[in-house]
Amino acid sequence: MATRKDLGRPADDRSRIDALKLALRGRGLRATPSRLAVLGLLRSNGGPLSHAEAADRLHDQSWDRATIYRNLTDLAEAGLARRSDVGDHTWRFEAVDVAHADDRHAHFVCTECGVVECMPDVGLAVGKAAPRAVRRKQVEVQVRGRCDGCAA
């Protein structure tokens, strides 16, 4: 069920939504209200979110969890989001900067609270001797430890 909460928002919010619409249509996806909200959430979050986390953040909307999951999957298949498994067998989704779609980066995973943060400065620089999966960047790079909150 679509909501019409987008109407009457300030102009900069409208241009943000226009940019989301352009991104979706540029990848052949219809700009449905739920897809716009899910993509907007991923882009504003700045790090990976699980389906459960995304559904929680969008709980004030009327979409069911299956719709949100389908949107996350659609975005991943269209190249607007990336799916990662940081080792707990839960898919997490993060927005892909389409201009740097090949920039895979490491993720920090807190061993206490499970928070996942992007490490955009830690990329995959690999030589010819690396296994094919590494050269194709079909791998996950994880750094594990205790986050600032848990280490205190």
Ligand SMILES: [Zn+2]
């Ligand atoms: Zn932590």
Ligand SMILES: [Zn+2]
């Ligand atoms: Zn990331």
